Amino acid sequence: MRSIGKKIELLRSIAHPARIKILDELAKGVKCVSDFEEFLEISQPNVSQHLSLLRRHGVIDFYVDGRLKCYFLVDPMIPELLSVLNTDHASELPAPACCPVTRKGKYPGERKRKQKTSVE
Amino acid sequence: MRSIGKKIELLRSIAHPARIKILDELAKGVKCVSDFEEFLEISQPNVSQHLSLLRRHGVIDFYVDGRLKCYFLVDPMIPELLSVLNTDHASELPAPACCPVTRKGKYPGERKRKQKTSVE
């Protein structure tokens, strides 16, 4: 399995509005730099910076085609992650039924669930 | 579907070694603060900070049980994301077969794929 460090590296690569849009596009197919420049509304150097970050982190790569650099996905986790992120989830997870506190022994006996007191 | 902003918020919440460990644990069941203190090797205040961040971002919540606060997952995307992250993916995605450049018209004619020249 991928190390914690690698997972964090991947997540941080994705966790940016420009980059997640880039990846959503690349999930559909190869694109070159100026393609992104058009539909993201950021400068060319900035597009390049994001692409180069994604490449440094092993998420994407490119091949050269004349003057163009054609970027594509290489990390097989990306399409799956994007697909989860793009899924509609109906509702919150159910709250835990009881109170399975793990610090055994210290606070024994019955513990009924109390009000979910706000702490703001 | 969740907005870009919300996706980024979620990803950034997850993208930290302590927090992803916290979430991996919570995916197994309810835990209180001092449970984390043990198996993460960070101070109690730091654990609290991470938990409170996750709560602010709507990823987890807690109920009070005597002296303890029992934390649990609320965002239904989390278990799925963790499961993808914890999956072994055999290999890289296949490189694109040809060169489907989208900037039509500007560079017409045949474009053969060139060497994937390293740019380090």
Add this chain to the structure above:
DNA sequence: TAATAATATTTGCATATATTAATACAAAGG
């Protein structure tokens, strides 16, 4: 070979995030 097109790199600054230490608070239990 000069000009242009496409992309990349560097630098500096602003903002955001992380870590640590000190302190505060709140609920139980005596």
Add this chain to the structure above:
DNA sequence: CCTTTGTATTAATATATGCAAATATTATTA
């Protein structure tokens, strides 16, 4: 009440990230 236990908040500082502007690089076309 007074103490202990469990958790939270604040403040100070360090580190990382993001962006814009200027400049560089590389391949193609004239």
